[in-house]
Amino acid sequence: MVRDFAPLYDVNASYEDNYEHGPFGAFGEALEHEGDGVAAPSADGQSNEDRFQSFLGNMVREPFGIPAGPLLNERFATAAFRMGFDLAVYKTVRSRQWGCNPFPNVLSVHPKNKSGFLVPGNAELDEGVLADTHYESPVSISNSFGVPSRDPDVWQPDMHKAIGQAGRGQLLIPSFQGSRTPEMDTQAYIADHVLTAKLVAETGASLMEMNTSCPNEGHNRLLCHDPRLVGEITDAVKREIGDLPLIIKLAYIPTDEALESMLRNTVARGSVQGIAAINTISAKLVDAQGGQALPGEGRERSGVCGNAIRQAGLDMVRRLAALRERMDLNFAIIGVGGVLSAQDYVSYRQSGADAVMSATGAMWNARLAQEIHALKQ
């Protein structure tokens, strides 16, 4: 049981409470102490900057950080930088204010198969996976927020401030997505992505990530299951943002054929410079009596993240790296999914990831980035 952790995001409080009062634990303390994340000269007297690595046109101390999700606003991003997470993704924003799913949004998830991994195709994902409030190590959780967003009048100045909080060798990456409302046709949906990207660029961002993979919107089909539409959208977004690198965030895509089609419609056309994968894996979540674990309509299924999805994340990264070589393409791979330890970071890098990020792992282990920095000493 891991009930004594001091979380970055308090899973026992509402999203609003977290937004207003977080971050908590060691991250909250870091917010009060400036300078913790700034690169210091190494013991051998060499400037650490000699070891910075290029990532989408930016020099980064260690290509490790926190993906879209746990960093709700500038305070969270600043704390992450100070805790040594050199890449900080500002939680996905929209073109308009958007409400959050009701509390609770996070539950502990307990796969029953022996490996502890959930890979699309596992019967368990449709039969039901136990979800409750008993958090155990290695941790897997549900994530059912519905991608809430403040109005741009609120998030634009906050994101601008967050960008300015990055230390040397650190980078703030804004995440955004389109919002589909019932009256929208496809052109309006594309235009909403373009507008949101424009609003993000106005904050002074030097790159951005577009989420195509949220399983929490009540749709069975994700945007990333339609490579042609993703291609249309990313072409239009790229025309708007010009030279700024564009990353797309993908869910797990089971076949190489579909993945290749995604790359042909995006990277090969020059509109996308990075692929972040994976987002959460959709599962039916049940309580101990077999009933629906998360209350409310449309919440029978939820995205699962953490330990259970590491195998799927590593698989996507390996296949992306193989396709990158075979198709002779040049793009950055950002590996995400179940990174709980420094060894998991190494596994992702060895599988072909240029950068690695951890959401659940960072929520449960505030020192994760420091443990990864220690690998180099």
Ligand SMILES: Cc1cc2nc3c(=O)[nH]c(=O)nc-3n(C[C@H](O)[C@H](O)[C@H](O)COP(=O)(O)O)c2cc1C
């Ligand atoms: C609390 C929380 C909120 C999240 N919100 C978003 C989001 O707004 N946009 C997004 O693209 N992914 C979001 N994610 C998904 C993560 O970016 C990541 O893809 C997923 O959690 C897998 O990584 P992990 O196993 O390290 O948690 C969220 C994850 C968590 C835990």
